[in-house]
Amino acid sequence: MSLAKSPWIIHVNCNSCNGCDIEVVACLTPLYDAERFGLLNIGTPKQADIMVVTGSVNYKSVNVLKNIYNQIPDPKVVLAVGACASTGGIFHDCYNVIGGVDQIIPVDAYVPGCCPKPEAIIDGVVAALSILENKKKGNIRGKEVKLKGKEVASNA
Amino acid sequence: MTTIIPFGPQHPVLPEPVSLKLEIDNDVVVGVLPSLGYVHRGLEKFIDTKDYNQTLYICERICGICSALHGVTYARAVEKLFDVEVPERAQYLRVIWGELNRIHSHLLWLGLFADGFGFESLFYECWKYRESVLDIMEMTVGNRVIHSMAKVGGTSKDLSKEHIDLILKTLDTLEPKIKDIEKVFVNNYTVKKRLVGLATMSKQLAYEAGTAGPTLRGSGNAIDVRETEDWDIYRDLDFKPVVEKDGDCYARTKVRIGELYESIKLVRNAISKLPNGEIAVPIKGSPTGEAIMRCEMPRGEVVYYVKGKGTKNLERLKIRTPTFANIPSLLLTLPGAKLADVPIIVLTIDPCISCTER
Structure with a gap:
């Protein structure tokens, strides 16, 4: 249970209008206080569990997006927040x-x-936490997403 | 021998992806190469397929932080094409929601800025007080962030008696709280040590670099579209632009704190003068001709250009956003700064990348 009690999240803004981003940050601030679930917003993907x-x-x-996903260690869970991340939204x-994000990474x-x-x-x-715990039990690993050619180094 | 250090696109300080390639010589920045396009969606092309009422919803989603004023400015630009007079109540309502939007945006920026120089408790403090403004928004327009209260011809929502009581009550409790955080930003030894004298721009330089908003006014230029633009409401509301002389990061912070008080005053004055009557006029037909509309966003002046061709959808929509005007000032102020100060200097223009790239 240790992982689900202190999951660290990394927030990736991937072509968003800022609306969802400020709401994600608002989750971590005193009124909503996601830290009571052990959540911590972390800057580096190498220490994160939830993307x-x-x-x-x-x-x-x-x-x-692919680069950050590949750098997160297993087990990892991806949470798409907002209409745009889920399907592309009005854009x-x-x-x-x-x-949507699911066209690129699971x-x-x-x-x-x-x-x-x-x-x-x-x-x-919280829904992602139970998925994370199941992945840990089943030893399910995320597939590495292939990157295209030389663009990788310049965008890393 | 210089080293290139990438700053972004994914960086803990930045809520948005922007990439700066910093050329570093012994911990001092000597060159900057910004790279944009991580948030480009292509909205100015996208409006080809939408009619002018649907375009309003796209304009509101250009940026989630200043969404209310994007919608208002677009609506005013299209009203100029139709040459219609919006009811006075609607104009006052737009000012009230627009200024509440500015309060939430500046409190958000103050929080992120405090986080940028490592003052985490101050960050939490600012965001805690910001929630009270978002509560007003949720009660009056039904959503916390994307407000959708403007419409071509007026506003789509109205303020009831309870709403006005809530707004006044919230502002009364918010004002002393802002005084508390102002004390920390203005007097705290550590904060001053980080901000005073950093990234100084003279009055002349800020003007010539074409900066906008608090970046411009922090350098002593008393230029505010709310005062200069032909939008009579603000003159009735006793508006004065907030100006600081020093032109450094500290001065820009003080301008934004001053604007919080100014916005609270404007909301109170607008509520006291709020006339009764209609909130929207019906608009028929298709837009023709071209129009330019300017508005003061939380980050500076935004310019909307719209061109109609006699069909339901606009032929052209062009937006110049404040951050686009402010990014060149980074290229002037970053060289000579220490690498550790780069996040503060970047945050001090209040970058809104999703506005800039659309």
Whole structure:
């Protein structure tokens, strides 16, 4: 149970309008206080367990997203927060938008809404915790996502 | 011998992806190369397929922090095309929600800024007080962040008696709290040590670099679109721009704190003068011609250009956002700064990358 009691999250802004991002940060501040679940926002992917992604994916941020995903150690859980991260949202038709995050990396839980309220985000994180615990028991590993060519180094 | 250090796109201090390649010589920055495009969605092209009412919702989602004023500015630009007069009550309502939006945005920035120089308890303090403004928003317009209260021709929501009581009560409790955090930002020894004299821009330089908003006013230029633009409401509300002379990070912080008080005053004055009547006029037909509209966002001046061609959808929408104007000032102030000060200097222009790249 130790992992689910102190999961550390990394917040990745991937082509988001800031709306979901400030709500993710608001979860960690005193009114909602996600830290009571042991959650800690951490800057580096190498120490993170839960990846919170906001916003759809575009052609420039796609390699950043893959790179961060590959750097998180197993077991790991991906939480897509907001309409854009889930499906592309109202921007799904834009020429520079590929779509939801699940087109690039495997997503375990979705939080709908534009923007979702902090209560909904915390609910999503708590749902992600049980998935994380199951992954640990079953020794399920995330697949490495292949990156394309030389863009990797410059965007890392 | 210089070293290149990448700052971003994923960085703990930055809530948004922007990449700066810093050329470092012995811990001192000698060159900066910004790289943008991580949040580019292509919204100005996207509006081709939407009619002018749907475009409003896209404009509101350009940025989640200043979404209310993006919507208001777009609505005012299209109203200029139609040449309609918006009811006076709607104009006052737009000012009330717009200024509440500015209060929440500045408190958010103060918190992130405090986090940027490692003052975590101050960060939590600012965000705690910000929640009271978001509660007003949730009660009056139904959503915390994307407000959707503007519409072409007026506003889509109205304030009831209970709403006005709630707003006044919240502002009365919020003002002394802001005085408390102001004391820390202005007097604290550690904060002053980090901010005073950092990234100084003279009055002339800030003007010539084309900066906008608190970055411009922090250097002694009394330029505020709320005062200069032809939007009569603000003149009735006894508005004065907040200006500081020093032009460093400390002065820019003081400008934003001063604007919190100014916004609270504007909301109170607007509520006391709020006229009765309609909140929207019906608009028929399709927009033709072109119009430019300016507005003072929390981060500075935004310019909307709209062009109609006689169909339901606009032919062209062009937006110049304040952060786009402020990024060149980073290229002037970052060289010569220490690497450890880079996050503070970047945060001090209040970067909103999703506005800039759209």
